[in-house]
Amino acid sequence: MYAEERQQEILRRARAQGRVDVMVLAEELAVTSETIRRDLTALERAGVLRRVHGGAIPVERLGFEPALAARDAVLTAEKERIAKAALAEVPEEGAIIIDAGSTTGRLAQVLNTERELTVIVNAPPLATLLAARPNLNVIMLGGRVRSRTMATVDDWAMQALSQIYVDVAFMATNGCSVERGLTTPDPAEAAVKRAMIASARRTVLLADHTKFGDDYLARFGRLADVDLIITDTGLSAAAAGGLQHAGPEVIRA
Numbered sequence: 001m002y003a004e005e006r007q008q009e010i011l012r013r014a015r016a017q018g019r020v021d022v023m024v025l026a027e028e029l030a031v032t033s034e035t036i037r038r039d040l041t042a043l044e045r046a047g048v049l050r051r052v053h054g055g056a057i058p059v060e061r062l063g064f065e066p067a068l069a070a071r072d073a074v075l076t077a078e079k080e081r082i083a084k085a086a087l088a089e090v091p092e093e094g095a096i097i098i099d100a101g102s103t104t105g106r107l108a109q110v111l112n113t114e115r116e117l118t119v120i121v122n123a124p125p126l127a128t129l130l131a132a133r134p135n136l137n138v139i140m141l142g143g144r145v146r147s148r149t150m151a152t153v154d155d156w157a158m159q160a161l162s163q164i165y166v167d168v169a170f171m172a173t174n175g176c177s178v179e180r181g182l183t184t185p186d187p188a189e190a191a192v193k194r195a196m197i198a199s200a201r202r203t204v205l206l207a208d209h210t211k212f213g214d215d216y217l218a219r220f221g222r223l224a225d226v227d228l229i230i231t232d233t234g235l236s237a238a239a240a241g242g243l244q245h246a247g248p249e250v251i252r253a
Contacts, residue, residue: 001029004234007039008209011048014058015213021055046075048210058214078208078232078253083107085230085253086170089204093117094167097196098126100151101172103206111136120166122152122192146189153188161195169200171226173207175214178246181223183216190218202227205248209234212243223247 001009006029014020022040026033040056043049049056083106090096093116098104100123108126111119113133120139121127127140141160143152171193175183182205184190197203197220205226212235223246230251231240240250 003039003042006031007043008234010036010039010056011043011058011210012213014049014056019052019055019057023054025055046210048214075208075210075232078234079103079106080110081232081253082206082208082230083110085251086204086206087112089168089170089202089228089230090115091117091167095120095164097121097166097169097171097200099170099172099193099196100126100149101206103208104170104172107170107206118166120164122157122196123150124152125150141192143192144188146186149186149189151189151192153186153192157192158195161192161199164199166200168202168204169196171196171203171205171221173205173211173220175216176205176207176212176223176229176243177215178223178242180215181219182221182226183214183219185216185218187218190220193220197221197225204228204230206230208232212239 010020010025022033022036025036040049040051044051048059050059079102082103086107087110095118097120098108105126108129113135116135118137118139119130120141122141124145127138130136131138141152142156143154145152173182174185184193203226209232223243226248228249229243230253233252235252240252244250
């Protein structure tokens with residue numbers, strides 16, 4: 001079993017059982033306890049587990065939301081592949097939304113500056129990144145800035161979204177499942193995400209494989225609300241098929 005496969009199995013067990021134990025995992029997966037501890041550290045850095053004495057707990061059991069900086073530092077190769085695949089969904093001209101998030105932030109980094117686009121963002125770091133690029137008309141949604149995600153929320157953002165209509169919304173999520181759809185820990189952020197989807201002709205979800213099968217407090221969309229999911233090959237073909245059966249096309253980059 002490769003490290004990534006083992007870590008996915010550890011995450012699956014943690015979510016099914018509520019917690020995992022280092023010694024039990026080492027025995028059942030036939031590896032050393034030190035290997036399991038490294039796996040748990042990697043999963044904690046990915047923002048999906050929280051280390052506790054002797055094992056780990058899935059973050060959704062704790063209501064824990066990793067900060068943007070922590071999420072941006074993990075699965076970087078996967079997020080870059082997702083972002084590059086998403087470029088094919090960017091129109092040559094028109095208007096798009098780029099939601100606040102670590103994977104959507106990668107799209108902002110690689111966005112082709114030769115296109116004549118209006119780009120609407122709800123994160124000051126994305127606005128700063130994009131505003132200096134030629135041919136881009138950047139609009140930042142106002143509102144309260146959540147320090148954990150650097151996303152603007154509340155009425156000012158909602159009012160602006162109610163008055164616009166864009167070609168594509170590139171969305172981020174904390175969790176995505178067939179049963180619960182798209183979820184995030186914060187209700188205020190969920191409300192803005194819901195309004196983004198409503199203001200777009202087409203919705204593209206950018207999410208690495210660790211987000212799937214996970215559910216959080218606030219739901220902001222159904223899978224049927226999404227036209228396309230772009231993820232990485234860490235998501236199994238079977239899981240991708242289940243998502244696609246619920247509505248959206250799925251690309252594993």
